[in-house]
Amino acid sequence: MNLNILYFASLREALGMAREAVVLPGDIATVGALRAHLSERGNAWQRLGPGHNVKAAVNQQMATDAQPLASGDEVAFFPPVTGG
Numbered sequence: 001m002n003l004n005i006l007y008f009a010s011l012r013e014a015l016g017m018a019r020e021a022v023v024l025p026g027d028i029a030t031v032g033a034l035r036a037h038l039s040e041r042g043n044a045w046q047r048l049g050p051g052h053n054v055k056a057a058v059n060q061q062m063a064t065d066a067q068p069l070a071s072g073d074e075v076a077f078f079p080p081v082t083g084g
Contacts, residue, residue, distance in 0.1 A: 001028065001071045005038075008078035011054070014044040031056045032065030034075060053080055 001024045012018050028037050035056070039049030048054055056063045057076040069075065 001026070001069065003034070003069065003071070004074045005034075006074065006076040008076060009081065010079050011047060011077055014047060016044075029069060030065060031058065031063050031067045031069065031075065034069060035065065035077075048077060054078070055080060 002021065003024060004019065004021050006019045007015050007017060024034070024037065028034055035048045035054070036050065039046050046052075055078050056065075056067070057078075058067050058069065058073055060074070060076075063075075
């Protein structure tokens with residue numbers, strides 16, 4: 001499965017990239033599975049793992065960890081944002 005992944009705000013800075021295109025193994029089928037897969041990269045990537053408050057959107061629609069993914073989807077990850 002091919003995905004385009006976007007990283008915003010403090011995640012972008014911690015990971016050192018704003019976007020990437022990835023080809024995933026067939027067993028990564030949901031946002032939650034993608035988060036777990038990416039967190040296995042270690043170090044700053046662990047911010048995407050379970051227990052961390054990271055929001056996700058798929059094709060510009062807010063998504064839960066249970067959201068299914070399809071090849072060609074755009075997935076965005078961002079930390080919670082406060083207003084003022």
